[in-house]
Amino acid sequence: AQTVTQSQPEMSVQEAETVTLSCTYDTSESDYYLFWYKQPPSRQMILVIRQEAYKQQNATENRFSVNFQKAAKSFSLKISDSQLGDAAMYFCAYRSNPSGNTGKLIFGQGTTLQVKP
Amino acid sequence: DTEVTQTPKHLVMGMTNKKSLKCEQHMGHRAMYWYKQKAKKPPELMFVYSYEKLSINESVPSRFSPECPNSSLLNLHLHALQPEDSALYLCASSQTWDEKLFFGSGTQLSVL
Secondary structure, rough: OEEEEEOOOOOEEEOOOEEEEOOEEOOOOOOOEEEEEHHHHOOEEEEEEEOOOOEEEEEEOOEEEEEEOOOOEEEEEEOEEEEEEHOEEEEEEEEEEOOOOOEEEEOOEEEEEEEEO | OOOOEEEEOOOOOOOOEEEEEEEEEEOOOOEEEEEOOOOOOEEEEEEEEOEEEEEEEOOOOOOOOEEEEOOOOEEEEEEOOOOOOOOOEEEEEEEEOOOOEEOOOOOEEEOO
């Protein structure tokens, strides 16, 4: 069975600084998707970034980028130029390849990010 | 329209009540999901519908009854719930099995 681990329950960053959130996962599959979701106080889950396992290039979305290390099964999220609106709970998630996929997202326990003005 | 709309936003019910949660999307997605989330915990998958047919039931108690009347609408019927069922219930949809999930803002349920 696949598992996702986020070892940092809480993190804080100064506004305009950079912060990295850690995520490791365990799987025997070779093809899968990894995601970072953001859940602000409104509690709506918002997709931040997605990475396909077969792609070596790290995904980037504006101020958000990932460091995907497939061999190490590591998938960290870097937030540059942190803004007050980035304060939220961040979940790392894993999803099997769609072939025979159940569509099930496996979430880590989450990291609460505080942004200090 | 890139929204998943959930109603109501808040619901308080007694253990003998019957209520329903509603989820709607108009993105043409053919997979729809129900998740349950306790405070400060990750969402837990409950049900998945694919092309209006139930494809996954994560061993959810029968007091939760999902329904997918059409490709745009997903309901969750609640009956004889327990206080421990109090949680945020999130609906999500996706285009196909390999696409990202779009989540609604959830229904905060309190069972008294």
